[in-house]
Amino acid sequence: MTGRASATSKHMIALLAAAGFAFGAALTVLFVHAAAAGAAREALADYAGTLLVFGRRIAAESETLVREVAASPGEACSAEDLQHMRTLLFGAALVRDVGRIRDDALVCSAALGRLPTPVPMPAPDLVTPGRRAVSVGTTTLVPGDEPALVLRIGDVGAVINPNVVRALDRAGMDYSLLIVDRARRRMVLGDGRDLGLDVDTVLDRRHVSRNGMLYEVRCPPPGALCVAAAAAAPSLIGQGQGVRLAWAAGGGMLGAAFALALVPWLRRRRAPEAQLRQAIRRGDIDVVYQPLVDVTDGRIVGVEALARWESDEGPVPPDVFVPLAEQHGFVGELTRLVVRRSLAELGARLRTGDLHVGINVAAADFLDETFPDWLQRQLDVAGVPAEALAFELTERSTADHANMLATITALRARGHRIYLDDFGTGYSSLSYLSRLHFDAVKLDRAFTHLLGSDALTASIVPQILAMIDTLDTRLVVEGVETFAQAEFLAKARPGALAQGWYYGKPMPAEALLVLLGARREG
Numbered sequence: 001m002t003g004r005a006s007a008t009s010k011h012m013i014a015l016l017a018a019a020g021f022a023f024g025a026a027l028t029v030l031f032v033h034a035a036a037a038g039a040a041r042e043a044l045a046d047y048a049g050t051l052l053v054f055g056r057r058i059a060a061e062s063e064t065l066v067r068e069v070a071a072s073p074g075e076a077c078s079a080e081d082l083q084h085m086r087t088l089l090f091g092a093a094l095v096r097d098v099g100r101i102r103d104d105a106l107v108c109s110a111a112l113g114r115l116p117t118p119v120p121m122p123a124p125d126l127v128t129p130g131r132r133a134v135s136v137g138t139t140t141l142v143p144g145d146e147p148a149l150v151l152r153i154g155d156v157g158a159v160i161n162p163n164v165v166r167a168l169d170r171a172g173m174d175y176s177l178l179i180v181d182r183a184r185r186r187m188v189l190g191d192g193r194d195l196g197l198d199v200d201t202v203l204d205r206r207h208v209s210r211n212g213m214l215y216e217v218r219c220p221p222p223g224a225l226c227v228a229a230a231a232a233a234p235s236l237i238g239q240g241q242g243v244r245l246a247w248a249a250g251g252g253m254l255g256a257a258f259a260l261a262l263v264p265w266l267r268r269r270r271a272p273e274a275q276l277r278q279a280i281r282r283g284d285i286d287v288v289y290q291p292l293v294d295v296t297d298g299r300i301v302g303v304e305a306l307a308r309w310e311s312d313e314g315p316v317p318p319d320v321f322v323p324l325a326e327q328h329g330f331v332g333e334l335t336r337l338v339v340r341r342s343l344a345e346l347g348a349r350l351r352t353g354d355l356h357v358g359i360n361v362a363a364a365d366f367l368d369e370t371f372p373d374w375l376q377r378q379l380d381v382a383g384v385p386a387e388a389l390a391f392e393l394t395e396r397s398t399a400d401h402a403n404m405l406a407t408i409t410a411l412r413a414r415g416h417r418i419y420l421d422d423f424g425t426g427y428s429s430l431s432y433l434s435r436l437h438f439d440a441v442k443l444d445r446a447f448t449h450l451l452g453s454d455a456l457t458a459s460i461v462p463q464i465l466a467m468i469d470t471l472d473t474r475l476v477v478e479g480v481e482t483f484a485q486a487e488f489l490a491k492a493r494p495g496a497l498a499q500g501w502y503y504g505k506p507m508p509a510e511a512l513l514v515l516l517g518a519r520r521e522g
C-alpha cells in the first residue's frame with residue numbers, strides 16, 4: 001500500500017469509527033433519555049392516579065358526613081346533636097370538624113361545641129352541582145394560618161383535614177387537588193401547591209410537558225374533583241454527569257463497532273471508478289519516475305512519470321486504472337495531477353534544463369482545448385521551461401490524429417517534446433507518422449528481448465527500426481533489462497535513448513533525486 005493511499009484509507013476508517021461513535025453515543029443518550037422520561041411519566045401518572053382515588057375518598061367521606069349531620073333528627077346544636085355530630089366525626093378520618101351554619105355564620109361544631117358568638121363563614125369560592133359550596137381559606141377549626149378546604153351543603157359544613165393529603169407526598173413530586181366548575185370553567189385549589197396550570201389545561205389535557213417539567217392531570221367528568229401531579233423532566237433518570245458519560249461511552253463504542261463492521265461491506269460497495277475518481281480528487285495517487293538514459297554514456301537525460309494507485313482492495317496496475325479513467329471521462333484529471341505532482345516534486349531539477357519529464361497522455365487530453373493554457377499557467381507558476389515537459393502518446397491514442405493535430409502543433413510550438421509511445425504495437429503508417437512529427441519514438445518493450453540475440457534478424461524489429469530511421473526523430477528503446485541489451489544498443493544505436501530495469505526501475509521522487517545527485521558527483 002502506498003503511504004498516501006493507506007493513510008487515507010486509515011483516515012476514512014477513523015472517520016467512520018468516529019462518526020459511529022458519535023452516532024451511537026447520541027442515539028444511546030437520546031434512547032436512555034426517552035426511557036428515563038417514559039419511566040418518570042409513568043411514576044407521575046401512578047401518583048396522579050393515587051391522588052385521584054384519595055381525593056375521591058375525601059369528597060365521598062366529607063359529603064356523607066355533611067348529609068348525615070343534615071339528616072340528624074335532633075334540635076340543631078343541642079347536646080344530643082353535638083354528641084351525634086361527634087360520633088359521626090369520629091368515624092370520618094379525613095374530616096377535621098363538622099358544624100352547623102346559620103345566616104352564613106358557624107354556630108356550633110363537633111370539635112368546638114356551641115359557640116358563644118357565631119363565626120362568619122367565608123363566601124364560597126365555587127358552587128358545584130348539587131349546591132355544594134366550596135371555599136378554601138383559614139378557619140378557626142384549623143389552628144395556625146393553614147388554609148383548609150371547607151365543603152358546605154345547605155346549613156352544614158365540614159372542614160377537610162389538611163394534613164391527610166400530605167401523607168401521600170412523594171419525593172421530587174408536587175400535587176394539586178383541584179375543585180372545578182366545569183360549566184363556568186373555573187377552579188379552586190383545594191389542597192397542595194399551585195402548579196401554574198390553567199383551568200383549560202386541567203379540563204382538556206392528561207399529559208403536559210413544559211419548561212423542563214412534566215405534568216399528569218386527571219379530571220374524569222362529570223366530577224368536580226381533579227388532580228395534577230408534577231415533577232422535573234428527568235435528565236438521564238436524574239443521574240449524575242458520570243452516569244451520563246458512561247451511557248454515552250457505552251453507546252459510542254457500540255456505534256463505532258457497528259460502523260467498523262460495515263467497512264468491508266462499504267469497500268465492496270464502492271465502484272472502482274468512484275474510488276479512482278475520489279483518489280484523484282484527493283491527490284491519493286502516487287507518481288513514480290523511471291530514468292531515461294543516453295545509451296552511449298548512460299547519462300540520465302530524462303524520466304517518465306508513471307501513476308500508481310492503491311485502491312481499497314490493494315494496488316491496481318495503470319494498465320487497468322488508466323483505461324477506467326478514460327472510459328469514465330476523467331483521464332484529464334489524472335493527467336493534470338501527474339503534471340502538477342511532477343512539477344512540484346522535480347521542479348528544481350527541471351528548471352536547470354538538464355532533465356525532462358515524460359507525461360503519459362490520453363487522446364482526450366489532446367482533444368481538451370483548455371489543456372495547453374492550463375499547462376502554461378502551471379509552468380509559469382513553477383518557473384519550468386516548456387522543453388522540460390514531454391508528452392507521450394500511444395499509437396492507439398493517435399487514432400483521432402486529425403483532431404489532435406492542432407494541440408500537438410500548439411504544444412510543440414511552445415517548446416514541448418511529443419513522443420510516440422509503445423511503437424510497433426499499432427498500425428501507424430509512415431505518412432501519418434511524418435505528418436504528426438514526433439520528437440522521439442519509443443520502441444515497445446515487447447521487442448526489446450530480441451536486441452542482441454540471434455533471433456533479431458529474423459524478426460520484424462529491423463524493419464521497425466528502419467522505419468524509425470526514415471523519420472527525423474530519435475529512438476527510445478523501452479524495457480531494457482540486461483547488460484547484453486544495453487551493450488548492443490550502445491554499439492548498434494549510438495545516440496538512442498533507453499529506459500528499463502537495467503538502468504533503473506520506476507522510483508519515488510526522493511530516490512530519483514538522490515540518484516541524480518550521486519550521478520552528478522560521480
Ligand SMILES: Nc1nc2c(ncn2[C@@H]2O[C@@H]3COP(=O)(O)O[C@H]4[C@@H](O)[C@H](n5cnc6c(=O)[nH]c(N)nc65)O[C@@H]4COP(=O)(O)O[C@H]3[C@H]2O)c(=O)[nH]1
Nearest residue numbers: 306307318319322338360361362479480481499500501506
Ligand atoms: N517488463 C518490464 N517493464 C518495464 C521495464 N521498464 C519499465 N517498465 C514498465 O513499462 C511501462 C512503461 O510505461 P508505458 O509504456 O508508458 O506504459 C504505461 C502507460 O501507458 C500507462 N500509464 C502509466 N502511468 C500513466 C499516467 O499517468 N497517465 C496515462 N495516461 N497513462 C499512464 O500505463 C502503462 C503501464 O505502466 P507501468 O505499469 O508503470 O509500466 C511501465 C513500466 O513500469 C522493464 O525493464 N521491464
